[in-house]
Amino acid sequence: MLKIENLTKIFNVGETTEKTALNNVSLTLEEGDFLTIIGGNGAGKSTLLNCISGVLSVDNGTISLDGEDVTHLAEYKRAKYVSRVFQNPLDGTAGGMNIEENLALAFRRGKKRGLGWGITKEERVLFHKLLSETGLGLESLMAQKVSTLSGGQRQSLALIMAVLVQPKILLLDEHTAALDPKTAKTVLELTQKFTKDSKFITIMVTHNMNDAIKIGNKLVMMNQGNVVFQASGQEKQNLKVVDLISKFSEVGAELNDRILLNS
Amino acid sequence: MKKLLAVILAVVLALSVTTLVACQPTADINVGILQVATHTALDGARQGFKEVVQAWADEVGKTVAFHEQNANGDPNNETTLAQTLVAQNHDLLLGIATSSAQALYSNTQSIPVLYTAVTNPAVDLAGLGTIQGVSDMNPVAQQIQLVKTVVEAMHPEKETIKLAFVFNGSETNSLEQVNLAKAECARLGGFTTVDVTASSSNDIATALASNQMQAVDCIYVPTDNLMAENMNIIYAYSTPNNIPVICGESGMCDAGEGTATFGIDYYLLGQQVGEMAIEILEGKTLDNPNQFYTRQCEFFINEENALAMGMTQTQIDQIKDAFQGE
Amino acid sequence: MAQFLNASVGGISLGLIWGVLAVGVYLTYRILDFADLTVDSSLATGGVVTAVLIANGCTPILALLASCLAGSCAGLITALLNTKLKIPAILAGILTMSALYSINLKILGNRANVSFFGKPTINGYWADLFNLSLIDDKNVLSIITCVIVCSAVVGFLYWFFGTEFGCSVRATGFNSTMAKAQGINTDLTKIVCLMISNGLAGLAGGLLAQHNQSGDVNMGTGTIVIGLASVILAETVIRDRFSFWLKLALVVLGSVAYRLIFTFAVQMGMHTNDLKLVATAIIVIALTVPLIKKKIAHKKLKGGLNNVKN
Numbered sequence: 001m002l003k004i005e006n007l008t009k010i011f012n013v014g015e016t017t018e019k020t021a022l023n024n025v026s027l028t029l030e031e032g033d034f035l036t037i038i039g040g041n042g043a044g045k046s047t048l049l050n051c052i053s054g055v056l057s058v059d060n061g062t063i064s065l066d067g068e069d070v071t072h073l074a075e076y077k078r079a080k081y082v083s084r085v086f087q088n089p090l091d092g093t094a095g096g097m098n099i100e101e102n103l104a105l106a107f108r109r110g111k112k113r114g115l116g117w118g119i120t121k122e123e124r125v126l127f128h129k130l131l132s133e134t135g136l137g138l139e140s141l142m143a144q145k146v147s148t149l150s151g152g153q154r155q156s157l158a159l160i161m162a163v164l165v166q167p168k169i170l171l172l173d174e175h176t177a178a179l180d181p182k183t184a185k186t187v188l189e190l191t192q193k194f195t196k197d198s199k200f201i202t203i204m205v206t207h208n209m210n211d212a213i214k215i216g217n218k219l220v221m222m223n224q225g226n227v228v229f230q231a232s233g234q235e236k237q238n239l240k241v242v243d244l245i246s247k248f249s250e251v252g253a254e255l256n257d258r259i260l261l262n263s
Numbered sequence: 264m265k266k267l268l269a270v271i272l273a274v275v276l277a278l279s280v281t282t283l284v285a286c287q288p289t290a291d292i293n294v295g296i297l298q299v300a301t302h303t304a305l306d307g308a309r310q311g312f313k314e315v316v317q318a319w320a321d322e323v324g325k326t327v328a329f330h331e332q333n334a335n336g337d338p339n340n341e342t343t344l345a346q347t348l349v350a351q352n353h354d355l356l357l358g359i360a361t362s363s364a365q366a367l368y369s370n371t372q373s374i375p376v377l378y379t380a381v382t383n384p385a386v387d388l389a390g391l392g393t394i395q396g397v398s399d400m401n402p403v404a405q406q407i408q409l410v411k412t413v414v415e416a417m418h419p420e421k422e423t424i425k426l427a428f429v430f431n432g433s434e435t436n437s438l439e440q441v442n443l444a445k446a447e448c449a450r451l452g453g454f455t456t457v458d459v460t461a462s463s464s465n466d467i468a469t470a471l472a473s474n475q476m477q478a479v480d481c482i483y484v485p486t487d488n489l490m491a492e493n494m495n496i497i498y499a500y501s502t503p504n505n506i507p508v509i510c511g512e513s514g515m516c517d518a519g520e521g522t523a524t525f526g527i528d529y530y531l532l533g534q535q536v537g538e539m540a541i542e543i544l545e546g547k548t549l550d551n552p553n554q555f556y557t558r559q560c561e562f563f564i565n566e567e568n569a570l571a572m573g574m575t576q577t578q579i580d581q582i583k584d585a586f587q588g589e
Numbered sequence: 590m591a592q593f594l595n596a597s598v599g600g601i602s603l604g605l606i607w608g609v610l611a612v613g614v615y616l617t618y619r620i621l622d623f624a625d626l627t628v629d630s631s632l633a634t635g636g637v638v639t640a641v642l643i644a645n646g647c648t649p650i651l652a653l654l655a656s657c658l659a660g661s662c663a664g665l666i667t668a669l670l671n672t673k674l675k676i677p678a679i680l681a682g683i684l685t686m687s688a689l690y691s692i693n694l695k696i697l698g699n700r701a702n703v704s705f706f707g708k709p710t711i712n713g714y715w716a717d718l719f720n721l722s723l724i725d726d727k728n729v730l731s732i733i734t735c736v737i738v739c740s741a742v743v744g745f746l747y748w749f750f751g752t753e754f755g756c757s758v759r760a761t762g763f764n765s766t767m768a769k770a771q772g773i774n775t776d777l778t779k780i781v782c783l784m785i786s787n788g789l790a791g792l793a794g795g796l797l798a799q800h801n802q803s804g805d806v807n808m809g810t811g812t813i814v815i816g817l818a819s820v821i822l823a824e825t826v827i828r829d830r831f832s833f834w835l836k837l838a839l840v841v842l843g844s845v846a847y848r849l850i851f852t853f854a855v856q857m858g859m860h861t862n863d864l865k866l867v868a869t870a871i872i873v874i875a876l877t878v879p880l881i882k883k884k885i886a887h888k889k890l891k892g893g894l895n896n897v898k899n
Contacts, residue, residue, distance in 0.1 A: 053770070079772035086766070094763035097756075105760055108753060109772040118756035145829070161771075333861055338702075338805040340861055343603070346728070347855050350595035362805075365704060369802050372724040390707025392724075433694060433701030433806065462694065462701070 002029040002052075002169060002201050007061035009047055009225075021047040023225035024061070034195055034202045034216030038209060040248070043222040045205045049171045052203070054078040065168055080110030083167040085158045085175040092158030095147035099138060099157060102146055103127045106161035134160065134190065152183030156190055163194045170195070172204040188215070209241045223251045290328035292320060292355075292544060295348035297367055299360040300336045302491045303514030304529040308359055308380050308399075311533025312540070319541045334363065341366045349374060355540055358396075360488065361387045361436065368394065375543050379536040380529070382436030382486070384553060395543075395552035397536040401486055401511050401526050402560050403440050407447040409525050409586060410509050411454075413569075414480050416578040417507065425455050427479045429471070429497060431489035432460035440485035440511065464493045471500040479506060486511035486526075494521070505572055513563045522572065523564040525586055531558040562586040593856060600852035602728040604845030605735035606796045607815055609742060611823075611844040612837055613789030614816030616746070621762040621782045623671075626682030626813055630689030631663035631787040633809030635794025637696045637703065640804025644705040653711065653795045660791015663689055664783035672776040693806045704803035711799055731800050738796065739841050742789065747834040749785075758782050818872045819844035825878045847871065 009022040021044045029035060037045045050056040052063060054075035063071045065081055086092050093102050104119035104127075124142070131139035136156055138149075146154060155175060162170055172191065176184035192215065195202045206212050212219055219236045221229040221244070228251045231239060294316065298305050313329055320327040332348060334341035345366035348356055356376045358364030364378035368391040378396030381387060388394045414424045428444065430437040441458065448454035457475045461467040467490075482501055484490050490497065491514065498520035501508050507522035516524045535558060542549055562583070569579050610632060617625040635656035642652040663685055670681035697703050712730035716723045721730060749755045760768040761778040768775050790812070798804040823843030827836050854867050 055769075076769045076772050076774045079770055084770050086770075091764065091766050092770070094760050094767055096763040097759065101756060105756060105768075105771050105773075108757075111772075113753040113757050113773070115752045115754060118751050118753050335861055336807075337810065337861075338801075338808050339811070340864065342801055343599075343851060343855060344861065346599035346603075347596055347852070350599060350856075351592055352595070362702070365706070365803060366801070369706060369724065370727060372722060387704070388706075390705070431701070432699055433697075435700055438700075 001031065001066055002027070003062075003064045004028070004052070005062050005064075007048070007051060007063065008059050009044075009051055009056060010059050013059075020225050022051065022058075025222075025225070025227055027220070027227070029201045029203075029218070031199055031201065032197075033218055035204070035218040035220060036212040036216045037203065037205045037220050037222060038207070038212045038244070039222035042224065044225040045222055046173055047225075048222070049084075049173050049203065049205060052169065053082050053084055053171055081168040082171060083109065083162040083165075083169070084171040084173065085155070085162050087174040087177050089151040089154040089158065089178060092161070093146045093154050096145065098143050098145050099131075099149075100124055100127055100142045102157065102161060103130075103164060106164045109165050130160065130164070136186075136190075150183075152179050152187065155179060155183075155187050159187065159190055159194065163198075166198075167200050170200055170202045172202065174205050174207065177207065191215075209244050213237070213239050213241070213244075221247060221251075223248075291325040292327040293351070293353040294327060294329050294540070295351065295353040295356045296329060296331045297341070297344055297348060297356070297358050297363040298331070298333050299341065299363045300488060300492065301333060302488070304399075304486065304491060304512055305359050305380055307514060307529035308533035308536070311530040311535075312357060312379070312537040313533075315534045315537030316540055316544075319537075338362065345370050355544060357536070357540070364388060364394075364396070365391065368392065377536055377540055377543070379532060383439055387435060393552070395539065395549055397532060397539065397554045397556060399486065399527055399529070399532055400555055401440065403443040403485070403511075404447045405525050405560070405586075406483065406509060406511065407444050407451065409523055409582075410481050410483055411451060412582050412585060413507050413509065413523055413574075416574050416582065417572055418480065421480065423453055423455055425457070425478055425480045427457050427459050427476060427482050429459045429461075429467075429482055429484050429490060430487045431462055432458075433462050434487055434489065437485045437487040437490075440487075444483060444485070461489070464489065464496065467493055467496045468500070471497065476500075482506055482508045484508065484510050484515060486515075491515050502568075507569075507572055513561055516563055516565060520568060521565060522568050523562075523582070525560055525562045527556050528558065528561045532556050534558075593853075596852050596856050597849060598728040598732070600849040601845055602731035602735065602800070603797075604848035605732060605739060605841065606793055606800060607819065607848060608735070608739055608841030608844035609796065610790050610793035610812060611816050611819035611840050612739075612742060612746070613786040613793070614813065615820050615823075615837065615840045616782060616786040616789070618817065618820060619762075620750075620759060621779065621786075623762075623779065623783070624679050624682065625664075625667065625783060625786065626679060627663055627667045627685045627689075627783075627787055628790040628816060629809045629812045630686040630693065631660040631790040631809075632794035632797070632812045633693050633804075633806060634663055634689055634696070635660045635791030636798035636808050637693050637794075637804040637806065638791070639795035639798040640703040640705060641696055641698075643708050643710065643799070644703050646708075649709055649711040649713070649799060653792060653799075656795030656798075657788045657792040660794065661784040661788035663791070664785070664787030665780060667787070668780040668783040672779055690806065697804065697806060701807070702803055702805035706802050708802075710802065711796075727800070731796075734799075735796065738792070739838075742792075743834050743837045743841070746785075746837060750833060754778075754781070814868065814872075815844070815847065818868060818875075819847050821872055821875045822846050825875050 004025060004027040007022050007025045011019045011021055025048065039045050047056065051058050054073060058071060062069055070078055100119055104123055107123060128139050128142065138153065138157065176187050179187060218232040220227055229247050296309060298309060317327060330348065330351065330353065332344040334344055341362055349371045353374065356367050356374055358367040358376060358378050359380050361381045364381055367376045368388065372392060378384060378388065378394060380399045382398060382400050384394060384398050410426060428441045430441060445456055448456055459470050459475055461470040494515050497508060502520050510516045510521050510524045512526040512529065513524050514529065515521060539549060564579060564583060566579055610628065614628060617623045638659045639652040639656045642655055643649060667681045667685040670676045670684060671678055711734050712723060715730050715733045750759060757773040758778045760773060761775045765775050797808060820840055820843060823839040827839050850871055851864060
C-alpha cells in the first residue's frame with residue numbers, strides 16, 4: 001500500500017522563479033491498483049513521480065510504503081521497491097552494454113552487488129525464455145548492443161527490465177510519448193500484459209485521455225500542484241473524453257495541443 | 264592499388280630517413296652532454312668544458328663532436344635524454360648538475376661519466392658506483408664575510424645584521440650552503456638570520472612579501488637553480504627597498520642589480536672538468552677523481568648599485584682591496 | 590641502426606611503465622566517463638612513496654604496494670569531493686592534484702627529490718635470476734617487470750569488470766540515471782573506480798621511481814596528457830567487438846607507441862623544446878584518423894553509386 005500525505009514540493013524557494021510544484025497532495029493506493037494521472041503542463045505529474053522514486057527531495061509531507069516511511073530514503077535504495085520507465089527510451093537502458101547485460105543489471109535491482117559474476121549461464125537461459133515470451137524478437141539479439149535497437153525496442157526492454165524483479169510500485173512517466181503510434185500501441189499492450197493481475201501498484205502519467213480512461217482502475221487529474229479530480233472503478237470507466245476536457249476548463253487548466261490531439 | 268602506393272611511399276621515406284641519419288659524418292671522438300636546465304652558470308660550465316676539449320682535440324689532430332641535450336627542468340625528459348645519450352654509445356658523457364649526473368650514472372656502467380656543478384657529490388651521487396668530476400661547492404664562508412663588510416659599510420651604526428637567506432627549500436645543495444652560511448654567521452657573531460623559501464617561481468614574490476622580510480639588512484642567495492633562473496623577481500623587491508643582494512655566483516649578479524659576490528667562475532669550473540675528460544679520453548685513470556673547484560674565486564662588485572645603496576667610493580675601494588687579493 | 594634499437598628498448602620499457610597509468614586513465618576517461626586530472630599528482634605520490642620507503646630500507650614489492658595504496662587514497666579524495674561535496678569532476682581532480690603537490694613535498698621531507706641508488710629495486714630479482722647487469726641492462730629488466738605487472742593488471746581488471754559490481758561501475762559510466770534507477774549506488778561505484786584508476790597511477794609512479802632509482806616531486810607533470818594520448822592512439826585500432834582484455838592490452842601498447850615516437854624524434858635530433866609540439870601533433874593526427882576513415886568510406890560509397898548509375 002502506498003500512502004502519500006500532504007506532499008509539498010517547492011522549486012527555487014525565495015527566488016523570483018519560485019514555483020509550488022506539489023501543494024499538499026494526498027493519495028492512497030492499494031496493492032494491484034493501476035492509477036493514471038493526467039494534467040496540463042506544470043501540473044506536477046512528473047514531480048510527483050520523481051518524489052515517489054526519490055529523485056527529488058520533498059519539502060513537506062510523507063510517503064510511506066506498506067507502513068514504512070520512505071520519504072527520505074536515497075533514490076538508489078528506494079529502487080528496491082520502486083521501478084521506473086522513463087519517457088526518453090535512451091534513459092532506461094545502457095546503450096553501450098548489450099541486452100543480456102542490461103537485463104542482468106535489472107535482475108539485481110535491490111540486491112547487494114558483490115564480486116559474483118555479472119551474468120551467469122542460468123540467467124542467460126532465463127532471459128532468453130522471458131524475452132521469447134514477449135514476442136518481440138529480442139531474444140535473438142541478446143548479445144547485441146542496446147544502442148543498435150530502435151526506440152520502441154529499447155522502451156520495451158526498459159519495461160521488461162522494470163518488472164523483471166517485481167517491484168512494489170511501477171512508475172511510468174509518459175513512457176509511450178516519444179514513440180510512433182504503432183510502437184506506442186505495442187508498448188502499451190505490453191504494459192497491460194505485465195500489469196494484469198499484478199500485485200504491485202502501477203502509476204502511469206499520460207497525455208492520452210482515451211488511454212487514461214480505458215487503462216487502469218483509478219484516475220487522477222492534477223493542476224498546478226493540486227489533485228483537482230479523482231475517479232475510480234465504474235465511475236472511471238464511464239467517463240468520456242469530453243467530460244475530462246470540460247473538467248480541465250472548470251479548474252482553469254490549460255489544454256495544450258498534445259492532450260487534444262492525443263485523445 | 265592506393266594501399267600499395269601508400270606502403271611503397273612509407274618504405275621509401277623510412278629508408279631515406281635512415282640513410283640520412285646514418286650518413287652523418289662521424290667524428291673521431293664523441294662526447295655526450297646532459298644539462299638539466301638553462302642558466303648562466305651551467306651554460307658557462309658547458310662552454311668552458313667544450314673549449315678545453317676542443318683545443319686538445321685540435322692539438323692532437325682529432326675531430327670531436329659534442330652531442331648536447333637540455334632537459335628544460337623536466338625529470339621525465341631527463342630520463343629519456345639520458346637513455347638516448349647512453350644508447351648512442353659515446354666515448355664520454357658529462358652530466359651538468361645533480362639530476363643530470365644521476366640520470367647518466369644510473370643508466371650506464373660501461374661508458375665513462377663525469378659530473379660537474381654538483382655541490383655535494385658524496386651525498387647526492389652516493390650508491391651510483393664510481394663517480395668522478397668537479398664539485399661546485401662555493402666559498403660560502405667568504406661570501407658571508409662579504410655580507411658583513413658590505414652591510415657595515417652601508418650602516419656603520421648597526422649592531423646586529425639581519426640577513427635573509429632566499430632559496431628553494433627543496434634543493435639539497437641550497438640547504439647545505441645555507442647551513443654552512445649559518446655556521447659562519449655564528450662564528451662571526453652579530454647576525455640574526457631568517458629563511459625565506461619558495462619551491463616554484465610563482466611563490467617567490469609571495470615569500471619576499473612576508474613579515475619575515477621586515478627590517479632585513481641584506482639578502483644572500485646561494486647557488487640555487489630555481490633562484491638563478493628568477494633573479495629578476497628578487498631584484499624587483501630588493502632594489503626599491505635598498506637591500507644589497509650577495510649572490511652565490513657571479514652569473515646571478517650579472518643580471519644587473521645584484522650588489523656583490525665572491526664566487527666560482529663556472530667557465531673555469533668547466534675547464535677544470537674538461538681537463539679531467541682529456542685524461543680519460545687519453546686512456547689514463549685519474550689520480551684525483553673527485554675534485555673541488557681549485558681555481559681562483561672571482562670577486563665582483565656592482566659599483567653603480569653599491570653607490571645607489573648609499574656606499575661611498577672609498578668604502579667600495581676598501582672592499583675591493585680586501586677581497587680581490589684572495 | 591644499432592642506436593635505434595638500443596634506444597627503442599629504453600622507449601619500450603618506459604612505454605610499458607606509463608602503460609599502467611594509461612590503463613588507469615582509460616578506466617576513468619572511457620569507462621566511467623569522468624575527466625580525472627588527479628593522476629598528475631597521484632603518479633608523483635606513488636613515486637615519492639616508493640622512493641622514501643626504499644631509501645629507508647623497505648623491500649621493493651612492499652614499496653610498490655604502498656605506492657598503489659597511496660594513489661588510491663588520492664582517488665578517494667577526488668571521488669569524495671565530487672560525490673559528497675558535489676564539486677564538478679574536473680575541478681575536483683584539479684583541487685586534489687594541487688593539494689597533493691604540497692603533500693608530496695612533505696613526504697619527501699621538504700626536498701624536491703629523494704634518490705636511492707644502490708638500494709634494492711624490483712629489477713634486482715631478474716638481474717640475479719638471468720645474470721644481467723642492473724645498470725647496463727636496466728631497460729630489459731624493467732621490461733620484464735612491466736610485462737608481469739601489466740599482465741596482472743589487465744587480468745585483474747578483466748575479472749573485476751565481469752563481476753556484478755564491475756558491471757554496475759560500467760553502467761554508471763554509460764547512464765547514471767538508469768544506474769540509480771536500478772538500485773546502483775553511483776557514489777560508491779565512482780569512488781571505487783577512481784580509487785582503482787589512481788591506484789594504478791600510483792603503481793606506475795612506483796615503477797617509474799624504481800626505474801630511475803629516485804622520486805621527484807615533478808615526475809608527474811604532464812601525466813594526464815601522456816595517458817590520454819596513449820588511450821587515443823590505442824583507440825585508432827580498437828573496435829567495439831574486441832574483448833575487454835584486448836582493449837586494455839592495446840591501451841598499454843598505445844603507451845609504448847607514444848613513447849617510441851618520442852624516442853624516435855629525439856634520435857632524429859629533434860630539440861627537447863619541440864617535444865611538447867610533437868606530442869600535440871600526434872594526438873591531433875590520432876584523433877582525425879576516424880574522420881579520415883569516414884571520408885574515405887563515403888567517397889567509396891559515392892563512387893560505387895556513380896558506377897551503379899552508369
